[in-house]
Amino acid sequence: MIQAVLRALFFGVYVVLLAAMVWLTRGSAENAAPSSSAIAVGMLDEAPGSVLPAHDNVPLRDAFSLGGRSVYPALKMTAQEDDQGQLLEFFDPVGYAFEIKAKGPFGSSRLLVGIDSLGRITGVKPLELKEARGLASALIKADFFWESFKGLTHDQVFLSSRGGKIPEVAGGVEAVERYSEAVRLALEEALRVREIWNAAAMKGRRSSADLEELRDLNREAEQPAAEGPDENAVS
Numbered sequence: 314m315i316q317a318v319l320r321a322l323f324f325g326v327y328v329v330l331l332a333a334m335v336w337l338t339r340g341s342a343e344n345a346a347p348s349s350s351a352i353a354v355g356m357l358d359e360a361p362g363s364v365l366p367a368h369d370n371v372p373l374r375d376a377f378s379l380g381g382r383s384v385y386p387a388l389k390m391t392a393q394e395d396d397q398g399q400l401l402e403f404f405d406p407v408g409y410a411f412e413i414k415a416k417g418p419f420g421s422s423r424l425l426v427g428i429d430s431l432g433r434i435t436g437v438k439p440l441e442l443k444e445a446r447g448l449a450s451a452l453i454k455a456d457f458f459w460e461s462f463k464g465l466t467h468d469q470v471f472l473s474s475r476g477g478k479i480p481e482v483a484g485g486v487e488a489v490e491r492y493s494e495a496v497r498l499a500l501e502e503a504l505r506v507r508e509i510w511n512a513a514a515m516k517g518r519r520s521s522a523d524l525e526e527l528r529d530l531n532r533e534a535e536q537p538a539a540e541g542p543d544e545n546a547v548s
Contacts, residue, residue, distance in 0.1 A: 361385040361410040364427030364436030372410060384506055385410040387427075406510050408435055409503050415495035417488065419443045424492065426462075426499035430507065434470075437462040437496060448485050458482055458489070467500045 361372040368387035376385045387408040393401050408429040414421040420443035427435040437459050442449040452458065461480055462470065470493050471477025472486070479493050 361425065361427075364425055364438050365410050366408045366427075366429050366435050368407060370404060379502065379506060379509075382502065383412050384502075386506075386510075406430055406507075409506050411499040411502055412440070413495045413499045415491040417443060417491055419445065422492070424495055424499075426496050428500060428503040432466055432500060432503060432507075434462045434465050434496065434500070437492075444485070444488055448488060452482060452485060452488065455482055462496060467497055470497050470500070 361376075365372060365385070365387040367389070369390040370386070370388040372385035372387055375388065376383050378384070386406050387410070388404040389407050391403050391405065393403060395401055408427060410425055410427045413424050413426055415424060422442045422444070423440040425436075425438040425440055427437070429435050439452070439459065442452055444452065458480060461478065465478055469478045472479050472481055472489060472493065474481065477493070479489060482489055
């Protein structure tokens, strides 16, 4: 009799403890930060051309660095005879693609942004999204969101609720804000690149043989100017 009572008492305590553990575990899970998801969307080696206007070169091969950021130029070729009747090929930029990072709570997402020579967006392609699980997948499928960037200029890349033309994605307003900011940064970088290429064109560096010189010109532009002696320094 006593053993039966003890077994019943032990079983009752076990059930109570088990129920308490389940309740505590559920509470911890509900209060925990959402799990993150890193989704690789596309390969860079086949992506630049997909966000750029029509071009005659291989943007990945002609890429150069600007401020530590890779730039993939879209070039159109034109032919022209010189004074000796020789046919010369010239390449002029019609657009640029930039790999841009958008920092978020789960890491940095990577976007590829294409921009034409007039400063209009020609395409935005996600390369890797690091967001809360579920949100990344939703953004991947939201083609309307990425397509909404096409044709926009810098002052239009804001949420529609802020007077811009970027639609909001349910549950992802903060992410959309981050991506919009990253795209605006790409547009600003494009302005710098245009200035460099225009300077190169002014010096006649437009032929296919001069692409490396264009990269050199860019590197020269990035180097800080040498500082002269400080007249106020004490010797």
